[in-house]
Amino acid sequence: MLWPIISNPISPQPFEALHIAEVLYEFDGPKIFTTVGCDSLLRFWYESAEDREEKLIRYLVTPTSPSLIQQLKAGHKTVHDLLKQSWLWVVDMHYDMSPAMAWSLESLDDVPLQFKPEPHATLCPEHMPLLSYRLIGPGLREGAVPASVIARAVNSPASALKKILEVVTQSVSQGRPEESFRKSYDLPATRFAYNSFEVSFSSPSSDQLDLQTSPIDAYAQSARVLESGLNWLVERSGNEPEISILEALRDLTPPTHGQVESAEIRGQLIKNSQVIRLNRNHRKFISETLARHLTQKHQLMKTSGQIRELDKDNLTFILRGRPNHETELKCAFSDSLYDDVVECFASEVTINVTGRLKPTKSVLEISDIEASPDDQP
Structure with missing residues (x-):
């Protein structure tokens, strides 16, 4: 026809x-x-x-x-x-x-x-990206995509995949990740598209990696872990994932505020080449689940202030200027948040942070950071 x-x-x-x-x-x-x-x-x-x-x-x-x-x-x-x-x-x-x-x-x-x-x-079919991540929202079109949206489209999948691979390979990094492990989640970006804004990532070449399991096995196991987590999140079926996977899923959901309203993921890591759409309700559900679990292990804290005394080598900073004249707080952050932290430090903006407080060390392990709405342009 x-x-x-x-x-x-x-x-x-x-x-x-x-x-x-x-x-x-x-x-x-x-x-x-x-x-x-x-x-x-x-x-x-x-x-x-x-x-x-x-x-x-x-x-x-x-x-x-x-x-x-x-x-x-x-x-x-x-x-x-x-x-x-x-x-x-x-x-x-x-x-x-x-x-x-x-x-x-x-x-x-x-x-x-x-x-x-x-x-x-x-x-x-073999050209299908390992993972594609699309952010959707009003006004996101070619020539009008904010740098913050581009950064989220690139950094969020890397952060999520890092957490999943840490579970799969049992290689939790301390400070700066080992180069071979970093390349397993810091994927080559092979395609950008403006429908709203999408980034596609391919898997790195096998000679760049030195994981405890082969790259193919690691990504295959990651796909199964991600499938199980998405079934729980989207279909409300299956067992609740462990905390690291919950945090990975949260990385893939859209923020609760701002121009991005939903996100789509697809690729070889998604079963049957499906397109999975995540919205703010999914992020809220994950956040509530994390809050319930994290309070049992470490106190979940949300606070604000300005970054001072940034230690780039040890991935820590001192948060000062907190509400109600609260004392300064030492914060630790992951490599995936490195650029956000450095940018907030350089611009001296007030930030909102969320993380797990370890009372024995008085250190807040940051899981989320964003500039305060009052300081955003």
């Missing part, structure tokens, strides 16, 4: 006498391929629909370049990325690859959803 097109037809002449340069995906014939026409322009073709009665195949066609094709083949671009270009044509071809009709569209948005690839569809 061919979907209706509102645009006026254009001449199909540029799509005559085509030479297929490369078939990128084939199933009972070329489905995704490139061509070179008599005008020497390299074009990218995607099969959108077929009319067996009329013996027509409808393609979405855009100009492309060898570098874009190489990025597609490497998994750094999706099929959707290559079609979302300034020039987009719809071309109906006979089975002998002669053009029947052609149209020029304003954008890929003019194509019905079921007749174009999903935004995250890669050329090959």
Whole structure:
């Protein structure tokens, strides 16, 4: 079935006498391929629909370049990325690859959803990212994404994966993590997309890692741990995760305030290539669960003040200027919060922190830090 097109037809002449340069995906014939026409322009073709009665195949066609094709083949671009270009044509071809009709569209948005690839569809299944994290909120579009949102999109998955891998590999780091372990969660960012704002991460090469278990096993176990945690959080099924996994899940939920209202995760770490959406209610549920458990082990504390005497080597700082003239407090933080702490220290803003207080050491182990709303622009 061919979907209706509102645009006026254009001449199909540029799509005559085509030479297929490369078939990128084939199933009972070329489905995704490139061509070179008599005008020497390299074009990218995607099969959108077929009319067996009329013996027509409808393609979405855009100009492309060898570098874009190489990025597609490497998994750094999706099929959707290559079609979302300034020039987009719809071309109906006979089975002998002669053009029947052609149209020029304003954008890929003019194509019905079921007749174009999903935004995250890669050329090959093995190109699926290890993890993709998408933050959704009003006004998040290209050219208007705050740096704080970009930082959260990059740092939150790394922080969550670190906590999960610590459980899986039993390698809880002290101070700065060992380089090989750090690379297991500080993943290469292979793709950025503005739908609202999304970052995709691939797994590092195996020669960069030196985990107690193999990288494949570590990530496979992490996927099972994450699946179990998400089932508990989203479906309210299964056993409640341990504290470290609860904290990892909280890292993946959207903040309770601000422009980001929900978050989506997908990739190889998510079962059956599902897209899991988390909202503020999920964060509230996790926070309440953590509060219940942490008060049994260590006192859960929320306080505010300004960072003083930052020790970058030992990942600690002194919090002063606390409410009601409370005494200064030593705070310890994880490597995932390093940049946030340094930024707050340099800007001398008042911050709100949440963490576990260890009475024996009088140290607050920070799990969350953010600038006070009064100090935010």
